[in-house]
Amino acid sequence: MSAIVEKAVNATIGDAKQRQLEPFRLEGNDKTPLTTYWGAKIADTDHALKAGPRGSTLLEDFHNREKISHFDHERIPERVVHARGAGAFGEFKLHTPLTGLTTAKILTDTSKITPAYVRFSTVGGSRGSADSVRDPRGFAARLYTDEGNWDIVGNNIPIFFIQEAIKFPDLVHAVKPEPHNEIPQAQTAHDNAWDFMGLHPQSTAMQMWILSDRAIPRSYRMMQGFGVHTFRLINAEGKSTFVKYHWTPHLGTHSLVWDEALKLAGQDPDFHRRDLWDAIEAGAYPKWELGVQLVNEEDEHKFDFDLLDATKIIPEDIVPVKNIGTLTLNANPVDFFTEVEQVAFCTQHIVPGMDFTSDPLLAGRNFSYHDTQISRLGINFGDIPVNRPVCPFMTNQQDGQMAMWGKKNRTRYHPNRFDAVPVTAPEKGGFQHFAEVMAGVKERLNGPKFNEYVNQATLFYNSMSEAEKEHMVSAAQFELSKCGDSIVHQNAIARFALIDHDFAVKVAQEFPHVKLPEPSKPNHGNKSSFLSQITGKTQTFTAAGRKVAIYLLPGFEYSQIASAVAAFEAASIMVKYVGPATGEIKSSSGQSVVAEFTFENSRSTYFDAIVFVGGSGDDYAKKLKVGRLIHAVREAYMHLKAIGATGNAVKWLTSVCLPGDVEYQGGVTLSNGVVLAEDVGTGAEFAEKFIDGVSKHRVWDRVVSHIAA
Numbered sequence: 001m002s003a004i005v006e007k008a009v010n011a012t013i014g015d016a017k018q019r020q021l022e023p024f025r026l027e028g029n030d031k032t033p034l035t036t037y038w039g040a041k042i043a044d045t046d047h048a049l050k051a052g053p054r055g056s057t058l059l060e061d062f063h064n065r066e067k068i069s070h071f072d073h074e075r076i077p078e079r080v081v082h083a084r085g086a087g088a089f090g091e092f093k094l095h096t097p098l099t100g101l102t103t104a105k106i107l108t109d110t111s112k113i114t115p116a117y118v119r120f121s122t123v124g125g126s127r128g129s130a131d132s133v134r135d136p137r138g139f140a141a142r143l144y145t146d147e148g149n150w151d152i153v154g155n156n157i158p159i160f161f162i163q164e165a166i167k168f169p170d171l172v173h174a175v176k177p178e179p180h181n182e183i184p185q186a187q188t189a190h191d192n193a194w195d196f197m198g199l200h201p202q203s204t205a206m207q208m209w210i211l212s213d214r215a216i217p218r219s220y221r222m223m224q225g226f227g228v229h230t231f232r233l234i235n236a237e238g239k240s241t242f243v244k245y246h247w248t249p250h251l252g253t254h255s256l257v258w259d260e261a262l263k264l265a266g267q268d269p270d271f272h273r274r275d276l277w278d279a280i281e282a283g284a285y286p287k288w289e290l291g292v293q294l295v296n297e298e299d300e301h302k303f304d305f306d307l308l309d310a311t312k313i314i315p316e317d318i319v320p321v322k323n324i325g326t327l328t329l330n331a332n333p334v335d336f337f338t339e340v341e342q343v344a345f346c347t348q349h350i351v352p353g354m355d356f357t358s359d360p361l362l363a364g365r366n367f368s369y370h371d372t373q374i375s376r377l378g379i380n381f382g383d384i385p386v387n388r389p390v391c392p393f394m395t396n397q398q399d400g401q402m403a404m405w406g407k408k409n410r411t412r413y414h415p416n417r418f419d420a421v422p423v424t425a426p427e428k429g430g431f432q433h434f435a436e437v438m439a440g441v442k443e444r445l446n447g448p449k450f451n452e453y454v455n456q457a458t459l460f461y462n463s464m465s466e467a468e469k470e471h472m473v474s475a476a477q478f479e480l481s482k483c484g485d486s487i488v489h490q491n492a493i494a495r496f497a498l499i500d501h502d503f504a505v506k507v508a509q510e511f512p513h514v515k516l517p518e519p520s521k522p523n524h525g526n527k528s529s530f531l532s533q534i535t536g537k538t539q540t541f542t543a544a545g546r547k548v549a550i551y552l553l554p555g556f557e558y559s560q561i562a563s564a565v566a567a568f569e570a571a572s573i574m575v576k577y578v579g580p581a582t583g584e585i586k587s588s589s590g591q592s593v594v595a596e597f598t599f600e601n602s603r604s605t606y607f608d609a610i611v612f613v614g615g616s617g618d619d620y621a622k623k624l625k626v627g628r629l630i631h632a633v634r635e636a637y638m639h640l641k642a643i644g645a646t647g648n649a650v651k652w653l654t655s656v657c658l659p660g661d662v663e664y665q666g667g668v669t670l671s672n673g674v675v676l677a678e679d680v681g682t683g684a685e686f687a688e689k690f691i692d693g694v695s696k697h698r699v700w701d702r703v704v705s706h707i708a709a
């Protein structure tokens, strides 16, 4: 049981000592003898009870029946969306209080360390689907505050496809595998998805975000998170301030390249789950800053978009993000099912000092999450340890399936003659909704600014670097190329033409049958300086937390890597050795290194950068013609990764793997982002150049010839 779950169990009913069931909750562990669910020790779990060795199986064998029956009921419904995910525990520490803006202690008390939990996910795929697909990622954070659980159920993209919750079933039915053949799994690259998006103006801006690199993150550790909606903070006087929440990763926001993402879906479908798990196990705890964008109540209408419209950002150029606290994930779950599959986030889990706005998408979510938990986990889903608050709690709710909480209150109603389970006045911390003035005609409409869909799609596109724009063109071509219906191509490209005509023209090159509409309105030319992952103002570039593979080529010399490895580790790089076999591998001078991967069982896609360590000897380049290794070099080169080579691996790399692309000019040479040193010497210059390459994430200006491709 993780520490947080344990704390939650102990906090139940406020006074753990009162719990009647305490003596019965002895924990088993893997040294406890096998028993039935009811505690009787089992002598044989491999053979069913039979009438003689070849006789029929007997019904009285309760262990056999219990074992099989429990197995039959192991599955619960997966989440309708966000079924595939991974979670971790951690803590949140506020460093900059929002004094005067809210009464919530989590946002005002800097002395407190608050337990936290995050579940990351993809949206469209089933529970067993691949991690690296093109999709928004869920970023659902729970802070177990002293005043109740606060869930920020967000995504890694700051806007959404739709403005109205009532459209969510349409969106999800369009994006999910097509109903007649259940194809394709976990992708938007199909007719129904682009049919819906092409015909649905609300999704215009989100289309650009999902075509961008944001939809193929390098790691959960390298993703931003966004609350998406505008929420409210409420102070002691009942005054409200609008707020948008941002999580900014200390490791920067970085992505895979598409070819890598496609390959990883097969080579390591657990790529993101494994990355998070490994980093936490290695003590490389991922961290995020919680940031807020604050807007005064009086300024609600000063923007050219509506704050209640979840398809719009508040550009940071207009309202800066103020970082107020740090989230650290530092513990993996102990049991995936009870702590990740059964974690039940709800957007309506907020604490006093906060409130919702009338965002119609949020209103629907505030209904949907509780509703969906009932069907997945049952009405008492709050009794599951990972879902319990860590503060004292008591309700008058009772009974229902799987009630696990022995409540002591004899009156489950209010008021009662004992004044038991009293309510708390707002001045003393009882939740109070913001006294928002509301009046209106009952109608199915949104505010007028909701009807403008294109400006921010264009703003996003304009804000990208050239490389990112090219990725978006290729992504659109790929997605639409998987659609068979020409009307789908036509409508989608017509929508792109509204965003940026030139973008549409480029995408349409692969769809000559599409009739491009005449440019209706020129691109407004506005940019935000915060949206690009390459040139964005608040972007972080660091080698910390990156996985670097060191390939130990036959006859490698230890002296050619020892100092570089020390420098890599000092830069918090995770070093992984790849050899001809796993286990201990001896260098030509006798020192041994332990290889975790083999040339054959690993791919360059597993790593952020790769180094080839050679030895001495002239005929080496001719001899080392291992296809898997040559491919690793060319693939990493094509994926714009930092590459290094030492000793005679330099000659091999320049003459066999990348002739014409990379040239060695003596000493420590940097050629097209490849660091080469026949003799690394002290290793300092080699390591410095290589680490610099790793920290830049990709060599964006690399020339990639036909050899590499």
Ligand code: HDE
Residues within 6 Å of the ligand: 079, 080, 081, 082, 085, 119, 120, 121, 137, 138, 139, 140, 153, 154, 155, 160, 164, 165, 166, 168, 226, 227, 228, 229, 310, 343, 344, 345, 361, 362, 364, 365, 368, 369, 370, 372, 373
């Ligand atoms: Fe969700 N969403 N959603 N969603 N969502 C669910 O709740 C829903 C939306 C998000 O790791 C479901 O527990 C509606 C926006 C995340 O457990 C369900 C609407 C954003 C997760 C549901 C939205 C999200 C979910 C499925 C339109 C980003 C995973 C299982 C109004 C801000 C949480 C579940 C986890 C999960 C409904 C739109 C994020 C069905 C009706 C916008 C991260 O209740």
